[in-house]
Amino acid sequence: QVQVVESGGGLVEAGGSLRLSCAASGSIVSISDMGWYRQAPGKQRELVAFVSRGGSTNYADSAKGRFSISRDNAKNTVYLQMNSLKPEDTAVYYCNAGVTTSRSYGLEYAAYWGQGTQVTVSS
DSSP, rough: OOOEEOOOOOOEETTTOOEEEEEEESSEEEEEEEEEEEEEEEEEEEEEEEEOTEEEEEEETTTTTTTTEEEEGTTTTTEEEEEEOGGGGEEEEEEEEEEEEETTTEEEEEEEEEEOOEEEOOO
16 A cells, blocks of 8 residues: 655745645555645546656746645655745646555556645735
């Protein structure tokens, strides 16, 4: 079993900052890409940023210059530093991790999602 748990959401004024954390735990052999997605009310879930195991990053245009993603492979943890927050950043933020686990029949790869953390930016 693999658990993915996000933390760090909350209410912040426009222009403020938040740091989200996401930790994966369980019978993990390795984790490839880790990413952050968000879903605002009435909208589809969208990619915010992801980081490969080697540290390569990719950002949505809306996040470039304001958000920074990083990871600690030893802790199976990914972070999202969000600065200059805007009301349109208000959403539930979800963590996603590509995890390889060891099963009785061999290795298995699957994508795991966290339960989400609410970020609300007031104007």
